[in-house]
Amino acid sequence: MSSLGGSLGGPLSRSPLVDQATGRLQERITAGQWPVGSRLPGEVALAKELGVGRSTVREALRALAGAGLVQSRQGAGVFVTADRPREDWPARLRRAELVHVYEVRTMVEVQAARLAAVRRDEADVAALERALTARREAGAADDAQFVDADIALHTAVVAAAHNPVLSDLFAEFVPVLRERLVELVGLLGLRDGDPGHGYAAHAELVEAVQRGDAEGAGRALEAELAATRARLTAE
Template identity: 75%
Template structure:
């Protein structure tokens, strides 16, 4: 690497280190060179390197381990996740969505409480009522039901993952449902499958809950992609 030019050096240093991480020179899980080596390679002082590393740590790209050094924990800033989802193809988003939600449905069937079941019933009724509404309201009601299923799994990591997916899914689905007129023949598209999902969670059947949801998501994905 060529030496950096003046101001703001810490930002430039962070950007250069990030570039090297992205290109795989310093892979995820690997250890970065020490401060002295980085300072020499970048042509800056150690204080600049430390500030750059703090910036990358705040972005969850590196982590300092006392007595061991600084290790790479991600190949891009944490804030890039939503942007990556928005750039992703719908098929890829649905593949990951299926992995997340099907497992959530299985867990929901074994962990749901009475409060969860009441929330699912209310969300299912709202989705049915939204059949008479416009596409935006219908998609919102559909996502609300899926959110209730994920919540019934009582796993905060799954909650966070789905919270990242939900806004992107909403944007894509509102656009595609209207574009391909998915609800032309059935304004309440997919109601029976969603009702079966709620029943499976209520019955405490993780196998049925996972199977029903996987089939429903695949059917929706196929209709949208075929359109």
Template identity: 75%
Template structure:
């Protein structure tokens, strides 16, 4: 590698190491050279290398294992998560979506506030009204209901996870609902199960809420992936 020039050295060093990881010089699962070797290759001090590695570790690309060294754990920063979701198969997205939302439903049933219940009722009503609209409007209303559900769990990490899923789900569902004619027989497809979900949250029944949502998501996943 060509030695780096000043300012800011740690940022340049992390960028150069990332480039080499992406290029396959150090594959995922492989071990990086030691600090002394990296410092020599990059033309910087060991403290700069350590700072660069901390930056890459925070991005989820490398991990230090005590007594063993630093290993590559990903070939791109965690910030590329939305891009990875867009490339993922719908079946895989739905599997993870189920893990996230079923737990959110259970939490919502025990943590929901009066404001949350009002928001859920409004979202359910809007979803029912959207049954008379086109697929895009219907999918948007469905996702809005699920967003209100996750918000009622009052867990900011779940909020962030679902926020990453929502745009990908919208894009895929708008296409697939129309392609497979999901709403051809029932424009309000899934309304009864969504109403049962909201009732379970009103009732403060986490087991029922999780069970109803798990069944609904599996039914939708099976329907969409039948072909």
């Protein structure tokens, strides 16, 4: 069994113990006390050093594994696989360039639009009509309200695809899109002289979905998103 390589800082005494144990172990890994590839001490040794039960250590190790820091190998022990936690998807999106987010968004939404044209039902059609009307009316509102109405329409298209994985994936994009688009609308002057920027393209998209034209819906959405990507790369 490998040694602890120094004190873990004394017994833990405040709750939640699992979070504290996880943090203490992560600090040791990040500091290089247990290099990548090395085996961690066993549960009994870690529990003694931390002043907690083995079940708490087990939960802490599970949390570290979820962050990509360690991996359990049956019959061999728990090994360090990285010295930094894996970045979660929302954080990765926030750090990404908007043009890259748009490239992935296009792949997701264009396919969703095609599926929506095939799978939409009466409730979906009604939701799309309401969302299109709300987007048109938001032309008289400020940039934030306009962006909210635009995203709501795109969300309705994705929802009409009736694929929960697509819906969940698009939902991950929404917070980043909203924040960045509100800035972009003002920065690029997208609504200058055209408060309802892109209404015709969105109306074409909704009409294609309503009439069941999968290719038409895909083309309409791809063209609309491509126009924004072009503005981004031109800046």
